Amino acid sequence: MIMRLALQSLRNRWVTALLTVLAIAVSVMLLLGVEKVRTGARQSFADTISGTDLIVGARSGSLNLLLYSVFRIGNATNNVTWKSYEDIAKLPDVSWIVPLSLGDSHHGFRVLGTNSDYFTHYKFRRGQSMSFVAGGPFKDLFDAVIGSDVADTLHYKVGDNIVIAHGVGSISFVEHADKPFRVAGILAKTGTPIDRTVHVSLEAIEAIHIDWQSGAPVPGQSVTPDEVRKMDLTPRAITAAMVGLNSKLATFKIQRAINNYSEEPLSAIMPGVALQELWGLIGTAETALSAVSAMVVVTALLGMVTMILTTLNERRREMAILRSVGATPATVLGLLAAEGGLLTLAGVVLGTVALYVGLYFARPYIDHAYGLSLAIDPPRADEWVKLALIVAAGFVAGLLPALRAYRLSLADGMMIRT
Amino acid sequence: MLKSLTGLAAAVFVLTSPAVADEAGHRQLGPHVHGQGTLDIAIEGKKIAMELVVPGMDIVGFEHVPTTDAQKAEVEKGKAKLTDVLSVFKFPASAKCKADSANVENRKETHHPGEKDDDDDKPGEPEHAEFHATYSITCEAPESVTGLETSYFTSFSGAQLLNVNIATSKGQTQAQMTRDKPTLDLAGVM
Numbered sequence: 001m002i003m004r005l006a007l008q009s010l011r012n013r014w015v016t017a018l019l020t021v022l023a024i025a026v027s028v029m030l031l032l033g034v035e036k037v038r039t040g041a042r043q044s045f046a047d048t049i050s051g052t053d054l055i056v057g058a059r060s061g062s063l064n065l066l067l068y069s070v071f072r073i074g075n076a077t078n079n080v081t082w083k084s085y086e087d088i089a090k091l092p093d094v095s096w097i098v099p100l101s102l103g104d105s106h107h108g109f110r111v112l113g114t115n116s117d118y119f120t121h122y123k124f125r126r127g128q129s130m131s132f133v134a135g136g137p138f139k140d141l142f143d144a145v146i147g148s149d150v151a152d153t154l155h156y157k158v159g160d161n162i163v164i165a166h167g168v169g170s171i172s173f174v175e176h177a178d179k180p181f182r183v184a185g186i187l188a189k190t191g192t193p194i195d196r197t198v199h200v201s202l203e204a205i206e207a208i209h210i211d212w213q214s215g216a217p218v219p220g221q222s223v224t225p226d227e228v229r230k231m232d233l234t235p236r237a238i239t240a241a242m243v244g245l246n247s248k249l250a251t252f253k254i255q256r257a258i259n260n261y262s263e264e265p266l267s268a269i270m271p272g273v274a275l276q277e278l279w280g281l282i283g284t285a286e287t288a289l290s291a292v293s294a295m296v297v298v299t300a301l302l303g304m305v306t307m308i309l310t311t312l313n314e315r316r317r318e319m320a321i322l323r324s325v326g327a328t329p330a331t332v333l334g335l336l337a338a339e340g341g342l343l344t345l346a347g348v349v350l351g352t353v354a355l356y357v358g359l360y361f362a363r364p365y366i367d368h369a370y371g372l373s374l375a376i377d378p379p380r381a382d383e384w385v386k387l388a389l390i391v392a393a394g395f396v397a398g399l400l401p402a403l404r405a406y407r408l409s410l411a412d413g414m415m416i417r418t
Numbered sequence: 419m420l421k422s423l424t425g426l427a428a429a430v431f432v433l434t435s436p437a438v439a440d441e442a443g444h445r446q447l448g449p450h451v452h453g454q455g456t457l458d459i460a461i462e463g464k465k466i467a468m469e470l471v472v473p474g475m476d477i478v479g480f481e482h483v484p485t486t487d488a489q490k491a492e493v494e495k496g497k498a499k500l501t502d503v504l505s506v507f508k509f510p511a512s513a514k515c516k517a518d519s520a521n522v523e524n525r526k527e528t529h530h531p532g533e534k535d536d537d538d539d540k541p542g543e544p545e546h547a548e549f550h551a552t553y554s555i556t557c558e559a560p561e562s563v564t565g566l567e568t569s570y571f572t573s574f575s576g577a578q579l580l581n582v583n584i585a586t587s588k589g590q591t592q593a594q595m596t597r598d599k600p601t602l603d604l605a606g607v608m
Contacts, residue, residue, distance in 0.1 A: 046589075050589060126589075248585045248586060249465055250460070251460050251585040252460055260446075272589050272590025272592075273590050273592040276592045277592065
């Protein structure tokens with residue numbers, strides 16, 4: 001009875017009611033959307049590297065090692081000697097090891113020296129492998145494989161020649177111009193730092209520095225690309241290495257063994273654990289996002305209360321007529337509270353549906369443009385609770401104008417104000 | 419007695435790098451924070467490998483070489499408690515776990531597990547010591563290992579925190595167990 005009255009009353013004021021529902025819908029969409037982006041961002045972050053059991057570098061903190069080896073941020077404290085690399089590779093439980101050598105750049109993008117195994121062993125997004133949109137891994141000494149952002153920004157295609165700069169600044173005065181590289185492959189977008197990396201072979205890193213001393217070319221001493229091919233290009237040092245193990249059970253044993261390696265101070269970190277530590281540091285932004293979206297919901301509910309309150313004046317007659325035909329003050333109270341609740345419920349349902357529809361269509365675009373993979377999964381338990389709370393808050397908010405109407409006497413509505 | 423059992427961990431490198439640096443050449447110490455221990459859990463298939471490293475302070479309340487009979491008894495009691503791994507770390511009963519091996523050492527932190535403790539420890543000398551336990555567990559129904567509960571904090575009044583590192587075939591993660599929250603949720607990585 002009350003519900004039917006409330007519905008019909010709302011139908012008479014459908015424009016304002018619709019706008020209120022929309023306002024609540026948008027706020028609910030934002031609340032749930034922020035939650036989706038938040039979990040998506042967290043997941044994408046955690047998905048930056050997977051399948052690698054340990055990352056080995058010079059002795060340093062786990063975050064530092066993770067930042068320079070995976071995110072290409074900052075620099076290594078020290079290098080790892082090739083001898084140690086070989087020792088680790090020989091450990092019984094080590095299944096594969098991929099060297100990483102950083103230090104040069106190309107138009108602000110980091111250059112990573114590695115080997116072809118990198119393309120098979122580096123996994124992201126729970127075991128997804130890299131794929132090539134054009135070309136393939138290195139075949140020649142001076143072949144380079146570039147990430148998708150590098151290709152997009154610098155408009156490179158397979159076969160282009162590029163010159164690598166010494167050091168990591170975006171403007172460099174020392175270049176390896178005598179030994180240009182050829183773009184051999186372009187990687188598909190991964191949403192990870194790989195997109196912003198130029199990959200070359202470890203031997204090539206050695207080759208372009210072979211006639212250099214103390215970080216600068218030696219005048220009058222130049223080794224041509226053809227001469228360098230005949231030289232021994234075994235690197236003396238690398239920056240870090242990714243290690244895969246035969247069994248997860250060996251993870252901590254090998255980690256401890258590397259950390260206690262007495263010939264060189266090394267650190268072995270578990271990338272998954274370090275990622276989590278890093279997220280713990282930057283995760284404060286998550287709380288801020290949630291707080292903002294919660295405030296938006298509060299604003300929308302306030303708007304609804306305002307709407308009902310302002311229309312109350314116009315509805316003095318409606319209330320009075322209801323009272324005169326025998327409705328008790330309690331019925332009027334229930335009517336207005338139901339109105340608030342119905343509006344909120346409609347807003348919540350509309351907002352949720354709109355979010356999932358929007359998510360369905362925007363998902364491929366967001367993934368491609370931002371490397372953010374948003375999951376389309378039903379609201380989690382705590383989200384259901386949030387939605388229920390919003391509807392409950394709508395009922396309570398409706399009570400506010402209802403109490404006002406409750407207090408107004410029957411006579412008040414009957415009198416004609418001038 | 420347990421001390422003489424060989425821990426696997428360092429043995430790997432001892433075997434592969436014959437030239438172990440001499441005493442003067444290379445010194446290093448791990449972190450040592452009273453109240454905090456580290457628990458490493460690696461899970462693959464039905465096998466669970468766990469390693470626990472905690473300061474002696476947390477287990478017995480002192481870290482010097484035990485002198486009195488009472489202190490020696492304390493250390494043995496601590497070892498015995500830690501050896502009974504499945505009562506310290508309780509896996510869900512439905513997982514049907516049993517301990518294959520448990521090996522607890524009380525050692526100076528400068529020692530690597532498995533190395534011979536050949537220096538002249540003077541009884542009563544102040545020293546950072548830690549308990550190092552390695553466990554091997556088999557669970558018949560590993561899919562039921564969705565978490566674990568520990569009685570570690572009620573057994574050892576000095577312990578406040580365990581930093582837990584977890585490696586499974588699904589991925590790696592990190593968590594903490596504390597006196598207030600002596601449980602660990604593994605649902606995300608199993």
